[in-house]
Amino acid sequence: MQMNPLGRTGLMVSELCLGTMTFGTQTSQPEAHRQIDRALDAGINFIDTAEMYPVNPVSAETVGRTEEIIGNWIQENPARRGDYILAxxxxxxxxxxxxxxAPISSKTIPEAIDSSLARLKTDYIDLYQFHWPNRGSYMFRQNWRYDPSPQRRDEIVDNMRDCLEALQAEVDKGRIRTFGLSNESAWGTAQWLRLAEETGAPRVASVQNEYSLLCRLYDTDMAELSVQEEVGLMAFSPLATGILTGKYQNGAIPEGSRKSLNPELGGRESPRVYDAAAAYLDIAKRHGLDPVHMALAWCRTRPFMMSAIFGATTFEQLERALGATEVSLSEEVVEEIEAAHRAHPMPY
Incomplete structure (x- = not known):
């Protein structure tokens, strides 16, 4: 298992991160605990969750349940708390x-951390992330008609300063160790970095944005910022919600799959996406690669990649994903992937 730096924190995280957003809906607590045990035994030291999880669907009745399930595991395994980075x-x-x-602010941050710590049954959070910017984001298919012109720069920057002061207070109390962003832009990340440098507040360590063979918005300005500022990418949906496994080809909808619960796959369903997936599936087949392994191993080749977050509804899916750490892609495969990307850019 390759280990990579978590920004400039001195912490190291595994190339694969265990995603947990199905814990509490599609994945039961016993199965979730089994997954955590197996992931740690396999060398993963990175677990990612969120206060709003689980998904499929997100509901008032279930929000917080994923943190509770993880917290129950933490309570049952107190001696292992130092073995992993919890985000x-x-x-x-x-x-x-x-x-x-309410928007994220110095008022909401302590309250939110109180609640997460209680559910997680731990004294501290290693990586505390803002799930999306208050001002909105071009993520989740908003890039097609993204218009930042209504944003008010002074208000945004003032809010960032306010949040950084609150984060510093939480670091001083020992309740969080470091800070990350999610669904952010290059401009937004640069502002957080600038203000942290000016004030001495916590520096952004990571950005969790969507990234896969089918979704490569990170490849330009964000890539440059990541490399130059040592802010690594935590790629979510590296298997494109299962599209890259091939299980949805030719109209298939496996029982219990994400598509069976969310037919549009969060806006990823499009007339072009399955042709694009077919191109990558063909590369994998011709080179004798499992498409899951190829998609995850390809993430490792990217210069800005810190960790790829994968979610496994079942234990069998977890075992399959873990096999990616044993796979290295040849230059020929990488070149064919780039050719497929040029032929099928931005399919959703």
Whole structure:
């Protein structure tokens, strides 16, 4: 298992991160605990969750349940707390199930951390992330009509300063160790970095954005920022919600799959996406590669990659994903992947 730096924190995280967003809906507590045990035994030292999880669907009745399930495991395994990096996320503006949809601020941060720590049954969070910016984001298919012109720069920067002061207070109390972003832009990340440098507040260590063979918005400005500022990418949906496994080809919808619960796959369903997936599946087949292994191993080749977050509804899916750490892609495969990307750019 390759280990990579978590920003400039001195912490190291595994190339694969155990995603947990199905814990409590599609994945039961006993199965979730079994997954955590297996992931740690396999060399993964990185677990990612969020206060709003589980998903499929997100509901008022289930928010927080994933943290509770992880917390029950932590309570049962107190001696292992130093063996892994635990990451969770503060929901952004508009999440009505928390704080009536209030924006992230110095008022909400202590409250949100109180609640996460209680559910997680731990004294500290290693990586505390903002799930999405208060101002909104071009992520989740908003890139097609993204318009930042209504944003008010002074208000955004003032809020960032306010949040950084609150984060510093939490670091001083020992309740969080470091700070990360999610669904952020190059401009936004640069502002957080600039303000942290000016004030001595916690520096952004990571950015958790969507990234896969089918979704490569990170490849330009964010890539440059990541490399130059040592802010690594935590790639979510590296298997494109299962599309890259091939299980949805030719109209298939396996029982219990994400598509059976969310037919649009969060906006990823499109007329072009399955042709694009077919191109990558063909590369894997011709080179004798499991497409899951190829997709995850390809993430390792990217210069800005810190860790790829994969979610496994079942234990069998977890075992399959773990096999990616034993796979290295040849230059020929990488070149064919780049050719497929040029032929099928941005399929959703």
């Amino acid at each position: 969770t996320k503060h929901s952004g503006e508009g999440m009505k199930h928390f704080r009536d949809g």
